[in-house]
Amino acid sequence: MAEENNQSGMTRRDFLKNSGLVVGGVVGGGILGSLLTNSFTDETSPATDTEGEQTDQSGGEQLTKARMFFKRQEDFRVLSAAVERIFPEDDTGPGAVALAVPFFIDKQLAGEYGFNSREYMEGPFHEGAPTQGPQTGMRRREVFLYGVSKIQEVAQDEHGEAFFDLDGEQQDEILGAFQNAEVDMTGVASDAFFTMLRQATLEGVYSDPVYGGNLNMDGWRIKKYPGGQMAFFDVIEADEFIEMEPISLHAHHT
Template identity: 50%
Template sequence: MTKQSPQQPKDESRRKFLKYSGTALGGVVVGGVIGGIIGTNRSKSGPEGAVPPEATETPQSPQSQDYNQALMFFSQGQFQTVEAAAERIFPKDDNGPGAKELGVAFFIDHQMAGAYGFNAREYMTPPFYKAEATQGYQLTFKRRDLLALGLDSLNEYSQDKHQNTFAKISPEQQDEVLTAFEKDEVNLKGVPGLAFFTILRNLTLEGVYADPLYGGNKNMAGWKMRNYPGNQMSYLDLIEKEEFIQMEPLSLHDHLQLS
C-alpha cells in the first residue's frame, strides 16, 4: 500500500494561491493591491507572507483646511476687488490684522450667496415710490445685484482716473476712489454711489466681528483686538467678580467640539 503524503494546511495553500495569482496578474486588481504587498514581502527577509510594519501604519491625515474660505457668489475678479476695498475700509495697523487677513471678503461673498443677499425677508415687489430724504435710499436692487454693480463701477472709475483696475492701483488712489463713492459723487445706473459704499462698509465691519462660522473674523482675531470673549457658554462663575477678567474667546464651532 502506497503511503499518502499529508495534506497541506489550508493557510499554506491560501498563501501560495495569493502569491502566484499576484505575480501572474501583475498590474491588475490583485497584482496592484494584494500582489504588490506580496511582491514586497518576497523581496525581504522574514517569514513568508509576513506583512512589514510600514504596511500596517495608519496613513497620516491631510492637513486641516479652512473650508469656509471658498467662493459661493463672486467671480475671482470681483473677489479681488472687494478684498482690496475692504482692506482700505479696515486696514491692517499696529492694533492687529486688516480685513484681508481676517477673511472679510469671504464673509461678504457668503452673505451675498445667502438669504441676506437675496433680500429674502424684505418686501421687494413694485410699485416703488421715491423715499423721503430722511428715509435714505430705498433699494429696488437686491443687495447682491447692488454689490456686483458697485464693484464693476469701482473698476470703471479706477480705470478712468488711474488707468487700472481698483485692486491694482495704489492704496492712496484706492482711498481717493472710495471717497468719491462715499461723497456720492458717482452714480451707478441710477443708484447713488453712497448706497453702495454704505452697504460695503457695513458688511466689512460685520465680517471683522462676526462669528468665524460665517467666513470672516479668522482665528477670532477681530474679537481678540477688542478683548471680546465671543460665544461663552456661561458667566455664572465670573459675573460676581469685581476685577476685569480676560478670557480666550470661543466661537460657535468651539461649542461643537466641547459638547
C-alpha cells in the same frame, strides 16, 4: 474730526476697537439676520475659479475658503482691496483680508442676504428721505456686483489702472467719492452702495466665525470680546477686567 483724532493719537482702528456701536449696533442686524442656505439656482452656483482657496482653523472648525458668489477673480480682488481700505491692518490687529471678510461677504451674497429674501421688494420705487434707506428694486447681490464693477471702472478712467493696483491714498479717494454720492450709478445711489459695503465689512470682522469671517476670532481679540461663553459665573464679580480666550458658536455644537 479726523484732525482731532490724529492729535489725540487715535486712529480709525482705535475708534472701532473702543466703540460699542460696532458690536451693539451694526452687527446686531443686517447680514447676520439670515443664515446661508445650501440651495442655489443656476445664477448662484459656486464659482468654478477657486484661485486663492485655502483652509484654516476657526473655533476648532476647519473651513474651506472658496468663492461661492463672485465668479470673476477680478471682481473679488476689487472687493478685497476695498474692504481692506475700510478696515486696514495696523498695529492693533489684522485687516479685513486677513480676517477673511471678502469670503464672508461672498458667502452672504450667495444666500438669503444677497436675495433680500426677508424683505418686501415690490415697487413703486421712489427716491426717499435719507432715513428711509435705499429705495431700489435691485437685490444686494446685484448692487454689490454693480458697485464693484463701478469701482473698477472709476479706477481705470481716473488712473488707468485696476483699483487693486492703486496705492492706498488713491483707493481712499475713489471710495470717498462713492461715500459722498459723487459717482453716477443707475438704480442705486453710490453712497447707498458704500454704506452696504462698509456695514458688510464690519459685520465680517466682528461676526462669529461660523458665518465665514472673523478668521480665528482675531476680530474679537482686537476688542477683547469673549465670544459665545456658556457662562460668566466665575468672573462676574471680579474687580478687574478679565481677558478670556474667545469661543465660537461652533464650539457648542461639537
